[in-house]
Amino acid sequence: MDLSLTPVLILGGIVTGTIGGMLGLGGGVFLVPFLVIAFNLPMHQAIATSILAVIATSSAGAALHLERGLVNIRLGMLLETTTVAGAILGGVTANFLSGDTLRHLFAVLLLIVSGLMFWRNRGTGEPSVLDTGAYVSSFRDESSGQQIVYGAQRVPLLMGISLIAGNVSGLLGVGGGIFKVPAMTMLGGIPMKASTATSNFMIGVTAAASAFIYLAHGHMEPYIVAPTALGVLGGSFLGIRLSQKLRSSSLTIIFAAFLLLIAVPLLLR
């Protein structure tokens, strides 16, 4: 391993972590293509590196969300039963697939994520929140000063979507929040802040469910994963701060288009 690449990996991690933090996505969808295209890293190693970065950002983010009382731990744990199963299956499957197949699957994922970003940006607004349903919880909304009480709707459907999100996470090294947050908000009737916090709490556990499989297969190269994870961790904090100051709608459009552009070389390589 050429240690002269360490500063570049840290910088790359900061950039992808910042973009992910600004868009509330986690860095995975940007990090994996960056490592593959810029460093010619094998797909399995890029995915393993992304998984460690996801664990780092999720753990740091979850600490903050827990202190603010935003995480619905009961709902998170219930959804985690299917998410973890999906992630283990994904991690095992990934190690039977070739790098080319994974790269093509990742390109398809980028197209889907890009489409979801365009869709989310249409500004359909948050659906109404009901204080009935399963796993009723509450939090104090700092922006409005109100105590928000909510219950989860369509829990079996959310568990099914979590299984898919977990599978994608284990297979391709992304957090899966891009699937879980819209599902919890639009289908589960959970307020956006609680959805994001609960998803963030879950993501690290999901990533850990496949991390040891990648480690045992020798895909977690410490001289690559450590600087990248540190960069992504720092970048995600920067991204969250920037997101509070910048208009997110135009940024989302720009990066959704950027993801489409990345998908093409990944498909053609």
Next chain:
Amino acid sequence: MTADSSTSVVRHRVERLTAGALRTCVWLSSLLMIGGLMWAWFEPTHAVSPSAHDQLSAFLFLQPLNALTLLSIGTVLLILTPFLRVALAILGFILEHDRTFTLISLSVFLMLIAELAYAFWQ
């Protein structure tokens, strides 16, 4: 104090404990990785790719201390942080006397352990 408010106090305490534990693990693993990278930067002879077995034994302090050991401990500690997250959730549900969610969280924890066992059994 009513049963509901007592449960709420317990939950709040466990959430704060979990938040503190997560933050400590992230900081500790980050410091270990930074230390390992700096060590490797000044002593590049250690910059060889380790096997998964080497990384795990480094975490268990079965390897001599060097850059790689620090990086491996930092990496494995970070991966284990979500395990701790689930373990503390189990503790919280036990303290709240919530059998259903103790079992649900326990099943998640057992799946994580099964993944760990599967990974290294191969």
